[in-house]
Amino acid sequence: MMTDTPLAFAQKSSCSSLRTAIRRGRVFGLLGLASFAIALSGCATVTSAEADKPALYVYSTIDALLSGAYDGELTVKHLVSKGDFGLGTYNRLDGEMLVLGGVPYHFTADGAVTVAKPDDKIPLAYVLPFRPTHRFTLAGSPTAMSLTDIEAAIDARLPNKNLFYAVDVTGQFTGITTRAIAAQTRPYRPLAELVKTQVLFPRDAATGTMVGIRSPAFSKGVSVPGWHWHFISTDRSYGGHVLAIGLVNAVASVTPSHKVDLDLPANEDFANSDQTKDRSAELHQVEKQQK
C-alpha cells in the first residue's frame, strides 16, 4: 500500500514538531499515518526556489575510501553545518555514521551507538539539509517488503534517475542486519579486504529510520551509484550500514537534490590514493550482503 502526499515545506514551519514526531517514528499505525498525511498536507507552505534545491554536500569520494584513504580533515562540527541528514563513516574507518535531525550518530563495531563529538573527524560523508518534497507510505502485506522491494517502490516514484535523492524511511521493520567495521591501524588495507572483518548486528524487529542516499550512475567514483542505506532505531540504541531489512510499514520522505557540493580532502592520503581503476566490483562486495 502506498499513499502519496506531495509536500512543499519551507525549511522551518510551524509543522516542524509534527514532522519531527513522524520522523522519530512515534507513529506507526496505518490509520494514524493516513491522518498524519492529511495533517501534513495542511502544512504545505510556499517554497522558495533555493529551498527547492538543497545541495548534497559530499566529502571525499567512494573510490578514495575503497582504496584505503580512511582519514579526512572534515570535522563533525563542519559536517552538520552542511546538512542535517545523511551518512558516512569516521576516521580510521571507525564504524558507521548516520546524521538524522542534525544529530551525528556513531555506530561502532562493539555494537554501541553514540553521538559523535564536534571535533571527531570524517574521511567520507554525504549530507544535505533535509527538505522533503514528497512523502508516501510503504507497507509489506502479507509479508514484509525486502530491501529490493523498498528500493523498487521508491524508484517508481522518482521519474528522474539522474538526480541525487535523500530518503527518510521511518516505521516498523523486521529481519534487520546491519554491520560496522572496527577502527583500523596503519598501514591501511583496501576496504574490500577489511569488509571480511565486518561485525554483523542482526535483529528480529525494530522501529526506526532508514537513512538513504540515491546517487545517479554518472556519479560512480564519487558516490555509491543507486541506493546506500544506514539505519537507526527509534530509541537510538541500534543501527549501522544496512545489509538486509524487511519493511512492515513506514513513511518515506524524499528530498531531491539538483546540486552537489563536492569537497576533496587536502591531505596526502587522498592525493596519493589510486582512483584510476574501476572499483565497481569492490564496491558491490563492500556495500551489499554477500550471498
Place this chain on the structure above:
Amino acid sequence: MMTDTPLAFAQKSSCSSLRTAIRRGRVFGLLGLASFAIALSGCATVTSAEADKPALYVYSTIDALLSGAYDGELTVKHLVSKGDFGLGTYNRLDGEMLVLGGVPYHFTADGAVTVAKPDDKIPLAYVLPFRPTHRFTLAGSPTAMSLTDIEAAIDARLPNKNLFYAVDVTGQFTGITTRAIAAQTRPYRPLAELVKTQVLFPRDAATGTMVGIRSPAFSKGVSVPGWHWHFISTDRSYGGHVLAIGLVNAVASVTPSHKVDLDLPANEDFANSDQTKDRSAELHQVEKQQK
C-alpha cells in the same frame, strides 16, 4: 625549458594589471618572461584559506551531453557569476565556449568568434574563479611541444592527480587545429555521431591562450577525465576546441580546485538522458583528433 614561479595571489591585488597583460599574451619573449616572473614573485600577497580553494562550477554532465542533452537552462549571465575562466558549449550544441578574463567567447562552425549574450543558454560548462597558485614557462626547442608533451610537462608539476585544475597557457603556438560543431535541430543525435560533421580550423601559427581543465579519473561521467582544451587567439579572431597544437613558448598558470559545485539541469532532456552506459569510447572519439 621550464621556470617555476610559485604564486600566492589574493583575488585582487595591485599586480592584477601585470597579470592581465601576461594572460592576454602581450609578452612572449623568454627573457621578457623571466623578468615578468621575477616581477610577479614580488606580487605574492597573503592568501586566505578560501582564496586557496576556488570551486569549479560544473553545469550538467559530460555523459548527458554525449547522450544528446544539448539544451540547458543555464544563462551566460549566471555562468560568468560562477567563474571567469573555463569552457563548455552553447544550446543546440552551437559551437564551442571559452571563458577568459570573465568574457564568454563563442566559436561557431562558420569560423566566427563572438562574445555571447547574457541571455544565451548553455547545456554544459566548467568554470571557476581563476586564481593561479603556480606559474611556469614552457618552451619547445628545437621543435614545438606537441599537445601530449604540453600535458606531460604540466602533469609533472601536479603531484596530486585527484584534484581538478584550471590551466591558462598563454604564448606562441604553431600547427593548431581547432574544431567546432554546427548548431543542431531536434531530434538530437548522440554526440559521437555529430562529431563526424565537425568543422576543422587549421592555422600555421597564432599567439593566444589555451584554456584547459584537468579532471581526475573519479569524475568520469561528470567531466572529461584528464585534459580538455579550448583555444583563443590573442586578437580574439580564432579558436575552438583543440584537436592539435604545437607550443613554441608560453607561460602556464595553474589554479587547483579542491571543490566542485555541480549543478544539474532541471529539464526533461537531462532527466530522460541515458547516463547508465559507459561512454568512455564515445568520449575519446569526440574529444580527440582521429588518427
